[in-house]
Amino acid sequence: MLRDHVRSSDPAFQHAVHGMAVISLDGTFLKINTALHDLLGYPQHEFISAASPDLDHAYREMLSDIQTYGESLQSQHLTNGKFERQIGLVSGRKLQVIIHLAIIPNEDHDPDHYLVQFEDRTRLAELETKMNATETMLLDIQTSYWQMLEKMPLAVLITKKGVVQYVNPAALRLIHAKDQSEVYGLVTDTIVDASFHYTLTNRRRVYATDQSLDAVSYLINCLDGQQKFVEGFTLVITYEGEPAAVGVFKDITDQRQKEEHMMQSEKLTMAGQLAAGIAHEIRNPLTSINGFMKLMRSSNRNTDYYYDIIESELKRIELIVNELLVLSKPQAKHVSKPVNVLPILDQVITLMKVQSALKDIEIVFDTDDTSLWIIGEINQLKQVFINLLKNGMDAMEAGGTITVTTYSNEQEVLISVRDEGSGMTAEQVQRLGQPFYTTKETGTGLGFMITQNIIHNHRGSIQIESTPNQGTIFTVKLPKIKKPEDIE
Structure with a gap:
């Protein structure tokens, strides 16, 4: 009966994808298919032969388990079932298989033998192990990542579409919040002051x-x-399956206040140095006005021409005085906004011509542009250009020409200030910007350091080219923007 059953199922049995075997009730192989031979690595005759001690040793426990499981099914009056076990091959490799067992009866409906199918899950088990290990590793990384964020001294905020999703303890301390519930759901436009909304929108x-x-x-x-x-x-990351922005910030309030104090001190120092020259320059138009007033009193002719001259001289005095007040006026808060840098340069050059004339220095403004737009703070930018012009004038004891040139490309606005002064060595150029280092006989060295800080805060840079006894070129580079639509 067994022989007839196996013969009738030979094609399906032999060509089955999974390894299959016919096993006796007492736990010996009666027949195996090719797939099982490939899986377990033994020729068919060795499986069937009783004189194979290696085979007996390698699979004794497996066959014993199959026999025990088959007896268990019989005791429960079941005809089929499955269980999972690991098979250790003679080669040393481990197989993870699911064993499907069916009890095949004889003509009297009594159990005759077992038809067993071996489903190889080794690769799947290896993948599951690797996946579990990877998942564990990722969880460890994620845990470490959040622990790092929680302990970071810098403030960290995670936002989605401008709405706060997470803040670390340092961020809570930064904005004086008691707990995260006070911050979750806030929009960045609320946290960032309105004076910097243009910067936020532009980013x-x-x-x-x-x-x-x-x-x-x-x-x-x-x-x-x-x-x-x-x-x-x-940084832009994926947070909870969606794009999110991670902002990392530090409090620079104290640093800014110190810089403000330093800049204010430098402004007052410059104002004092300019005062003598400005007083002299104001005295000239005042002398003219006084003279024309006397002429007007003694003349019976039309005096409209005299009025025009007087008005022009008064406007010049007003311009000079206003520029001086800008330098000495304390600034409580600097607001960056779109500005055209050309009028700023024009105003600064007008102011500095007062002092340059006293030193027999001509300031030439060379530009082909009608407008050059940047994001900046007008008074700070004025201080930068005043510092550069003043440095050039201090280096030119014998007079000469200072040339201010502007040009631009798609990304940057460039302003160069070229003097004909004593120039500097490479070592002196390298040390510029260090506190209290100066090439002047009297000076603190803070002026150029403040200039660098202002340019850095405007996301720009400054380049220095200098040759001893030939002069120096300072080139300021600032990010260029298009003319804002709301400014005509």
Whole structure:
């Protein structure tokens, strides 16, 4: 009967994808198919032969388990079932298989033998093991990542579409929040002060265009009404399956206040140095006005021409005085906004011509542009250009010409200030910007350091080219923007 059953199922049995075997009730192989031979690595005759001690040793426990499981099915009056076990091959390799067992009866419906199918799950089990290990590793990394964020001294905020999703303890301390519930759901436009909304909007526009985000400084509003200056950078990540922005910031309020004090001191120093020259320059138009007033009193002719001259001289005095007041006036808060740099240069050159004339120095403004737009703070930019012009004048004891030139490309506005002074060595150029280092007989060295800080805060840079006894060129590079649509 067994022989007839096996013969009748030979094609399906031999060509089955899974390894299959016919096993006796006492746990010996009666027949195996090719797939099982390939899986277990033994020729068919060795499986069937009783004189194979290696085979007996390698699979004794497996056959014993099959026999035990088959007896268990019989005791429960079941005809089929499955169980999973590991098979250790003679080669040393381990197989993870699911063994499907069916009890085949004889003509009297009594159990005759077992038809067993071996489903190889080794590869799947290996993949599951690797996947579980990877998942564990990722969980460990994620846990470490969050622990790092929680312990970071820098403030970290995660936002989606401008809405806060996460803040670390340092960020809570930065904005004076008691717990995360006070911050979750806030929009960044609320935290960032309105004076910096243009900067915020422009960063979003730049990222949408070229997928880049530079470092940035903001004035922020704390929850208790205080304001702070912060500086940091932003990364775009995937957070909970969606794009999100991770902002990392540090509090630079104290640093900014110190810089403000230094700049204010430098302004007052420059104002004092300019005062003598300005007083002299104001005295000239005042002398003219006084003279023309006397002429008007003694003349019976039409005096309209005299009035025009007097009005022109008074306007010149007003311009000089206003520029001086700008230098000495304390600034409580600097607001960056779109500005055209050309009028700023024109005003600064007008102011500095007063002092340059006393030193027999001519300042030439060379530009072919009608407008050059940047994001900046007007008074700070004026201080930069005044510092550069003043440095050039101090280096030109014998007089000469200072040339201010502007040009631009698609990304930058460039302003160069070229003097004909004593120049500097490479070592002197390298040390410029260090506190209290100066090439002048009297000076603190703070002026150029403040100039560098202002340019850095405007996301720009300054380049110096100098040759001893031939002069120096300072070139300021600032990010260029298009003319804002709301400015005609």
